[in-house]
Amino acid sequence: METTRTELVASSLWAMGSGTHRQVRSKAKRAWAVCGIDHVFVAGVTAVVGPNGSGKTTLLRLLATIRAPARGEVVFEGRRVDTGGVSSADIRRYRACLGYLPQSFGLYPGMSSRQFVRYIGELKAVDPRELDERVDRALVMCGLDPACNRTLSRRSEGERRRTGLAAAVVAWPRVAILDEPMRSSDPIERLRCKGLLRALADAGAVCIVASSAISDVDGLCDRLLVLDGGRLAFAGAPHELTAMAQGCVFTAEFPSAAACGHQPPTGTVDTVIASASRRPGGTMRVRAVTPPGWTRSPEWVPARPSLEEAYLWLRTFGASSSYRD
């Protein structure tokens, strides 16, 4: 069997909720958080998006072998690696080339960022001759100064998060699973993080990134997974999603917010407002997504969908069932 490309396969994965999400915890404690997900993760950046509680974190935990699936398998290079599997050697081999940034994690408060990343590098068995250079490179790529010896307890949340990211990539993993790596980052830090993910992917790694802001993965990801209630609502290239929403996004300018004729902020039954902004002179410019075949009144002008608008369209009108509600 030939395996020239790194591939991580999720094969009909099922799992109960992890209990990270408030609603999962209180209301649907016993609900399935991941319901039969099938997907082949290939080299490149795959973004996982979806509403809160849709199963993003649970899916990432299954792939990172933090949790065992109730049913289904995780397969890496032809070998089963989920913790429900039998061969611990395969799991060990997989974990050795895995970098994982959890949604929240503990850090040793008395260490500096550099000490922490170096420590993880040692645990990951990075070649000692290369260790210092790799640690510095990971820190710099995450926007942290290797010479700074401020302890983690005195770092901001964003800096701690980026220390975790540097630790996840210090061994230059072949599979990187990152849960919201850009949370609490400012725009330049986000840009740097995108550059790091791109570099990992270009080096042939499978990068799986969960994000709660579409703008963070727009222009970055090669493939996009949209989760809804633990199932895949969409899997494909971002431009395939925007193509689906083509002809369903319109813009219009109204004399005032009240004149939009919408129940702010969600829109009417057949249009959903994607954005609204006041123009000089007090008029209101609105962009909206609409169901396929919507008969527009003349004030609406067709517009090219952004990825965020395409996502909004998919969530509102994409699944015919949710539209009929």
Add this chain to the structure above:
Amino acid sequence: MHIEIRSLFKTYRPNTVALSDVNLGIGAGMFGLLGPNGAGKTTLMRILATLIDPTSGTVSVDGIDVQHNKEAIRRQLGYLPQSFGLYPRLNPVETLDYIGTLKGLPDPRERRRRIHEILETVNLWEHRRRKVREFSGGMLQRLGIAQALLGDPRLLIVDEPTAGLDPEERIRFRNLLAMMSGERVVLLSTHIVADVESSCSDMAVIRKGRVIFRGAPEDLVRAADGKVWQVRCSRSMFERLRDAGERTITVIGAKDSGDMVEVRVVCAGRPALGESASVSAAPDATLEDAYIALMEAV
């Protein structure tokens, strides 16, 4: 409503300058505040919210000096801080009734009518009987904005409100703010540049306590004219651009296209990359591109 900020300074400890000579005039509408972590955005918002005093300089709202008339300003103010606590065992109606009483809305019938109206606006009316502890992050944020709206404030200050919201909640939240801005001043601080682009009519960028840009989002995009480029080059050249950390060129995105790579870069002038790369001005610069061009300019 008009806010006038004049030569505002704020120093925390002898060597920590949070704000340095900030001058801003802010009129009705939605105003976006962008800047790196630690630039002084939250400090500025707290001064406007009368929570801290400036070291020197003045802030006036419709001609009224903020520092010496805190109560008058607070009566017109709605503030949603970065993080806030609510009582987990109350439902949203009880929460708002409690806060409304504290805010000095004396007439119970009028208060209830107003609470109903606000909960409709933020789409929480259907959840009015659920306890706050069952709320998702997005519902909590909307309840946060609902409490800020009690008492019809003419000045609404929201500090990074969208952290923890999912994409739809984020869209709904920023539309809600934009629709409300009308006669009010809505001041929004955020790290999501795209949200400022889609909702704000006016904005400022703060860095190291100083205002380095002030104008409409379109003005910032226009200022980036001739700085955002599309480069088509070989993979090896792209990797050189990416890794060399060449200070004059910042890579903002890259897409494979056959053997070549389409790279989007920010550069003060046309990047000189030799014969093998084709360089053209990017036709569709976004506010995020322009922001990066501004920040990387120095």
